[in-house]
Amino acid sequence: MKMFIRLFTCLFFLGGSALAQDISPILKFGLFADTQYADCTSENARFYRQALQKLDTCINYFNQQNVQFTINLGDIIDRKNSDLKKIMSSLVHLNNEIYHITGNHDYKEVTDNSVLYRQLSMPSEYYSFKKQNWVFIMLNTNEVSAYANVTGTEKEQELAEMLEQIKQTGGKQAYRWNGGISRKQMKWLDDLLGKCERNHNNVLIFTHHPLYPQSEFTALNNMEILNTISKYPCVKAVFSGHHHAGAFGYYKGIPMITQEGMIETETQNAYSTVEITRDSILVKGRGRVPSRSFKYSHLPYWKDIQTTSVNTEDPRTSFMTYANRAQAMTGRYEESPYYKLLNGIWKFYYVDSYKKLPADIVDTTAAVVGWKSIKVPGNWEIQGYGTAIYTNQCYEFQSSNPQPPQLPEENPVGVYRKEFTLPTDWEGRDVYLHIAGAKSGCYVYINGYEVGYSEDSKNPAEYLINRYLKSGENTLVLKIFRWSTGSYLECQDFWRMSGIERDVFLYSQPKASIKDFRITSTLDDSYRNGIFRLALDLKNHKDTNADLTIGYELIDHSGRVVATGEKNVSMKSKGMVTVTFERQLPDVETWTSEVPNLYKLMMIVRENGKTSEVVPFNVGFRRIEIKEIEQKSANGKNYTVLLING
The missing domain is CATH 3.60.21.10 (Metallo-dependent phosphatases)
Known part of the structure; x- marks a missing residue:
């Protein structure tokens, strides 16, 4: 979606040497x-x-x-x-x-x-x-x-x-x-x-x-x-x-x-x-x-073709942080003490046009008398608010002759509200809000302050929210417009519905921690030996420099550690560094769709001699290539590719 957004931006952002009208x-x-x-x-x-x-x-x-x-x-x-x-x-x-x-x-x-x-x-x-x-x-x-x-x-x-x-x-x-x-x-x-x-x-x-x-x-x-x-x-x-x-x-x-x-x-x-x-x-x-x-x-964000997100974190690999190796080995988010799921019943206020919203709708002091309850995640149309629309190639808000980026003024809005309290052991850590999917234009408010916005509705949006939090109970409000300029890029053959479609949760990380990582797990020319590469991006949000030890373990299905590595890293305050590892593994168990062998990767961060973060990830070794015979092969075995247009 982001690639097309850049194209739209080029078309609709007017700049150049010619002066506009006087x-x-x-x-x-x-x-x-x-x-x-x-x-x-x-x-x-x-x-x-x-x-x-x-x-x-x-x-x-x-x-x-x-x-x-x-x-x-x-x-x-x-x-x-x-x-x-x-x-x-x-x-x-x-x-x-x-x-x-x-x-x-x-x-x-x-x-x-x-x-x-x-x-x-x-x-x-x-x-x-x-x-x-x-x-x-x-x-x-x-x-x-x-x-x-x-x-x-x-x-x-x-x-x-x-x-x-x-x-x-x-x-x-x-x-x-x-x-x-x-x-x-x-x-x-x-x-x-x-x-x-x-x-x-x-x-x-x-x-x-x-x-x-x-x-x-x-x-x-x-x-x-x-x-x-x-x-x-x-x-x-x-x-x-x-x-x-x-x-x-x-x-x-x-x-x-x-x-x-x-x-x-x-x-x-x-x-x-x-x-x-x-x-x-x-x-x-x-x-x-x-x-x-x-x-x-x-223009407001939902009408502005130049704005697709505000104050969101960079997209990253999907992972969770854990306190120790035993928690991380489960791979279940709920086993982490640094994960707080916000799914469930939220307060909900719905209007069929944004112009009908009360002026104080996102304030913490707003009266919630008359608000309804709604299940999260879940589209609001299937819970009794608005109308689900099925259409194929045309836009549900403009069935003919659409004029991008124009949108209907009668744009429905759903406002979600949820109170939460942070665990006491999250003190001193970075706290993030993760919205896995919300359609279409989603404004985020915490304790009455605007945090940010996103309209990339099928991708996660994350926000670093420390500055908006207070001790005790906090109030989260999501104000979601049914249509935004991003709706022009979501014209597929499916039911058009709105609201929070996937999980909403909080998680926290140490101030000096893993930001993202990239894994290469392929095979050499014999299709027997594994080639493993790991690049770890580390961030330091502390006001002081940080000395970290970053290591990894690669574990097979029997629990045996087959590869490991460790490096010391000094990071300046507010800085970011990338640490790389590489290893050759003889006779790896390869991944195929018939036999999907997986290894468990553990990425471990230590600060001052203590483990501060463990991040797990599944790794499979396979090699996909296009050979001169124009057949696609995985792990050296030929596949027949069936192409269907329908």
Whole structure:
């Protein structure tokens, strides 16, 4: 389903160089980057003295255009802090407020970063401000860098870890002129975006170092930043400087604009105005800056073709975590002390149109008088609410001439409510909510706070919910729309029904634990000997580094351990590493459909000498290949493939 969603996104997200129709802007601001003024002669393509005249031209234009405020994307000077005086003398002629972020060159001759921030009238090294319903987030991607006075601080260690990560992953940006953001700033960003999402604010993010496309100029930990901001649909665009040539790309649907540097040419300037209308962001470039426009959505998630999920965890292999080997050997989720099934009888409120929902329906204080009871899992149509519809190739909500992504306004909604209390021994662990299947657009609320959304209704959706929990009783509410934009991808020959269709449960893991894993279990050319490979992704959500021992055991049907391995891993806070194992196994018992031999894999995590997690999985050895005789074979034996169209 996700592959088709990307296709729809390409069709319906309008962006490009042509400007949208002229609509009065809600907000209008000026934008410039990399002035890099210095009182010195030109070098290569950098014309330092001319930068002051270019800035004056830019200021005059912003005043003529009556922009409401101006944003500087950093590197306003090139080398001497004293050059700031001439820059500030020019900026006083702006008829509006200016907001600064710093660039790498701004730190030249600076030994106390706070002095620089005061000179630029910045409230702090990173900050945000609000204009109407738009929140502007000013990140500091110089915070962790070789030039921003980190020696002797914890940020020095963070810098070393970032550079090592770039080395391991083959990144391009390990240069002295690049920087990144600290774990503290990342948490601030994540918390702020979560608040903006809950308050239904729109967000623009500004950085000096680009985040995307990847290049030798991107922030050192750009992927961590991207992974954070891409969780939140409230982020409508990211603007950056630093790369004087400029760049542009989309990351998971978010426009990433790197504005051309003012310094780079002798006479041609580079700046822009940005206009925000009720549905578009219009970049009107001057000089070397091209004009672009982007549609952004103000629609609710279920109507928004660009939103398929909000704040969900990455898809992963299906597994459960256990406290010890004996529990894990059973393979039954209910044997784990870290599993809590929420199936059963829930409170239920149904309306045949979302417009009839009470305004406080998801609040913990909402009166449940008049609510019904419903069995979970189970479609609501077969429990007396709404109508089940059978159809083949047409859509049940639009039998002819459908107009994607339009949906009926008379869209039924079912609201489910369940109270739960967490086990006391889950304290200090990550707690996840797992919704195995809910159709179609499913909003999730805990204790009145919006947690996230998913409309990939036949796949699980998982949410990390620690921040929404409280001690004692908690309230979970699922608000499910019968139809969403995802319904256009679910037109098969089957009964069309709605609601919670599969299990709902909670589970918890240690803060440092297994995130996912991949197994290869095939045969060599003799079809007798097994080839076993295991790749384990480990995550560390702790505020401190973690030292783990990760091991595995492969056990045959008689209980004999046929392969084992163990490695020590050091993980930085909020980091992730991958550990790999490989083993050759002689004379394995192969898996076939006639004789489905299985081995039991145990993945074991230890911290401080104690077992913190055991994860089991079944493994079968087989080899499927396409040979030149065009017959498909498994384990060396030919199969006849029967193809039926019906």
